[in-house]
Amino acid sequence: MILAAFVSEPLVERGPPPLYLRLQERIRRAIERGELKPSEALPGERDIAQAVQVSRVTVRKALSGLVDAGLLEARQGSGTFVARRSIELPLSRLTSFTEDMCLRGVSTTSRWLLREVTFPSPRETMYLALSLRDKVVRLRRVRLAGEMPMAIELAVVPHCHLPAPDRVTTSLYAALDEYGIRPVKALQLLSAAKIGKADAALLEVEPGAAMLTIERISYLASGRPMEFTRSFYRGDTYDFVAELNLEPT
Numbered sequence: 001m002i003l004a005a006f007v008s009e010p011l012v013e014r015g016p017p018p019l020y021l022r023l024q025e026r027i028r029r030a031i032e033r034g035e036l037k038p039s040e041a042l043p044g045e046r047d048i049a050q051a052v053q054v055s056r057v058t059v060r061k062a063l064s065g066l067v068d069a070g071l072l073e074a075r076q077g078s079g080t081f082v083a084r085r086s087i088e089l090p091l092s093r094l095t096s097f098t099e100d101m102c103l104r105g106v107s108t109t110s111r112w113l114l115r116e117v118t119f120p121s122p123r124e125t126m127y128l129a130l131s132l133r134d135k136v137v138r139l140r141r142v143r144l145a146g147e148m149p150m151a152i153e154l155a156v157v158p159h160c161h162l163p164a165p166d167r168v169t170t171s172l173y174a175a176l177d178e179y180g181i182r183p184v185k186a187l188q189l190l191s192a193a194k195i196g197k198a199d200a201a202l203l204e205v206e207p208g209a210a211m212l213t214i215e216r217i218s219y220l221a222s223g224r225p226m227e228f229t230r231s232f233y234r235g236d237t238y239d240f241v242a243e244l245n246l247e248p249t
């Protein structure tokens with residue numbers, strides 16, 4: 001069995017802090033560095049104990065402390081796993097991916113899959129209320145939070161609103177802001193799906209894993225649609241929160 005880097009060296013008793021706390025520190029660091037990924041299984045207690053040369057009681061104490069701290073999850077009968085780190089996103093605020101992540105202290109990057117100026121599909125023409133001669137900018141990206149791929153996002157914007165698509169580096173909304181354009185309203189459609197093979201590779205999950213699809217049409221203050229997006233979010237990294245208010249009577 002190949003053991004993870006965090007158990008590659010024995011822990012040597014050298015006075016305080018106690019061994020279980022030092023083992024916890026190693027696991028914590030391995031999670032922070034991404035050597036242990038969310039939902040990844042840890043080696044069994046016995047393997048860890050042998051590899052770092054401490055007793056199983058010490059390993060159990062270290063793991064149960066990390067389970068209590070929410071960093072690990074103990075699953076009955078199947079072992080100990082790195083906890084899923086899910087990000088809660090509000091459903092009622094019109095923010096961009098970059099702004100949402102920034103609020104959570106996470107930096108974002110994009111892996112570009114497509115950036116083109118082209119004619120819209122019939123559906124896009126309809127969603128964006130375009131004429132058959134209008135062109136659109138089509139952007140397709142894998143959106144990452146830190147090192148982790150979170151979503152695949154297709155954004156379609158009328159070319160007249162984004163004459164220079166190269167201006168979109170990290171954030172589409174920041175680039176639109178530069179043209180003085182900002183959506184003030186959006187309609188979203190949420191649905192559940194299973195991820196296909198090609199997208200699974202992009203999001204580094206197993207084919208068939210659960211996904212959340214969100215389609216959004218955003219509107220300018222004038223009522224004109226300015227963006228159609230279709231995003232596939234990894235089901236294990238997002239929770240969406242909706243705030244519900246009583247309609248004033």
Ligand code: 16G
Binds near residue numbers: 098099153173214
């Ligand atoms: C969000 C929006 C998407 C928008 C993008 C802009 C949802 C479901 N979708 O992902 O419509 O295009 O933010 O993000 O919230 P950016 O400015 O970071 O490129």
